[in-house]
Amino acid sequence: MLVDESAATTKQSKEPAMIKDVFKLVEGYPRVPITVDCVIFGFDQNVLKVLLIRSDIEMFRGKWSLLGDFAHDDEELDGAAYRVLQSRTGMEDVYLEQVKTFSNPKRHPGGRVLTVAYCSLLNTEHHALKILDNELHWHAVKNLQKEDMAFDHKEILDTCHAWLQKRMMEHPLGLTLLPEKFSLRELQNLYEGVLDVKLDRRNFRKKFFSMDFLIDTGEYEDDVPHRPGRLYRFDYKKYEHNKRKWTGIEF
């Protein structure tokens, strides 16, 4: 019923033919075009946004597309995603993580193309868009319909959005979406906006203060039409050091 390890080892006598030429082996594999698609989230005006361009493909005229490109020869996919991000937005030092590979053979009208989706988060204030080809701009995530987007990009976006919601409960990822100095109100708006929930203000503060990852800058908001809030920075070093003990945020 179950093959014991020692039993398996003794059967080594009838050894199958070994493959000697690995290059020839790989030659024989079918090949598939690979792209990366970046789902780049930003947070602005208390709304979760995603960076899109107009598709330059005739049959998707007017539809929105994620930033993507095919993978170059001998390029690692993380590198390809980073290249896309940099070349299309001019931004550097950006959080980027692989989320999922989409392989439906019909997902690209020009034939089978695999795509590996990456999720990225950045601060719309501190990262000005330098290149504006193809109407590159921030688009509110909530308003996007499947029909508005090229390829299976709505599905990819939804997958990455769900991924972000989950991940934001486990790691303080979301903080990369905020300016370096932020008020607790902004932080709460971020969590409420991304998770699409309402949270109790006092409990939210308590929760974050008890994590002890916020550094009080001593500064205050400016230009607000009400009492200005304190500004905090996130203590990334402390977080990196303690993250093993940290099991996440729960609301």
Added chain:
Amino acid sequence: MLVDESAATTKQSKEPAMIKDVFKLVEGYPRVPITVDCVIFGFDQNVLKVLLIRSDIEMFRGKWSLLGDFAHDDEELDGAAYRVLQSRTGMEDVYLEQVKTFSNPKRHPGGRVLTVAYCSLLNTEHHALKILDNELHWHAVKNLQKEDMAFDHKEILDTCHAWLQKRMMEHPLGLTLLPEKFSLRELQNLYEGVLDVKLDRRNFRKKFFSMDFLIDTGEYEDDVPHRPGRLYRFDYKKYEHNKRKWTGIEF
């Protein structure tokens, strides 16, 4: 600083050249061989095991390899992984989920080959191995060293093991590793074995009973050299129905 949506829309006048021939577009993309690799976990004798074969590649002689194959033309990767699982083990109706894509250009000695890792869980008792080519057998996960495995398969295994540990806290995945009827001791052994922790027996029972997903079969263990434990089944229907409310298991 930030491009407003309406502003972007008005720029539509200077439209770039549109791509009409999508087939020609895809033709121009570089192509890469794609494989799937299945990390198939089993649980036996209170030990987490993984299903491996001997590599049939000369330069990896004697090393262990995950079950994998290249993706066929127009084959979705989920399908390819399932095909690998079925053709190599004869098993059906198996849990299978995509985990991560590995793209290091040096990961395959025969040239660049992307691989998409899938994780699968099955019950070693109920799924007898039907095909035993290449010494297909269960190998204890703990004892495997990087040098024992072909390609980057140790890295893939580690990634999937970490994934499983995390996922088992969020979903009762692990139950597919057990026989249909199981005792609470077996269930606890499973959690302890996969997560590599010790748990309090009374609290573990309370936790699982309070989730209310266990159905008492009224039957008892047999052939045990001590008082036999009650056997339970997992109420998958109830779980499916309630899983939105369910936020996971925590120890």
Added chain:
DNA sequence: TCAAAAGTGTTCATTATACACCCATGA
């Protein structure tokens, strides 16, 4: 002085943790 959001504590309910004894079975 008004509007708007900042800042702040307590109570109650729930959940996690730690811990020890008797029971049923096979050998």
Added chain:
DNA sequence: TCATGGGTGTATAATGAACACTTTTGA
């Protein structure tokens, strides 16, 4: 009768959830 693990409850600590008033600022 003994060894082995099955089965059970309680007390304490920690955490989450609900909730209202005063303060500060700009308009």
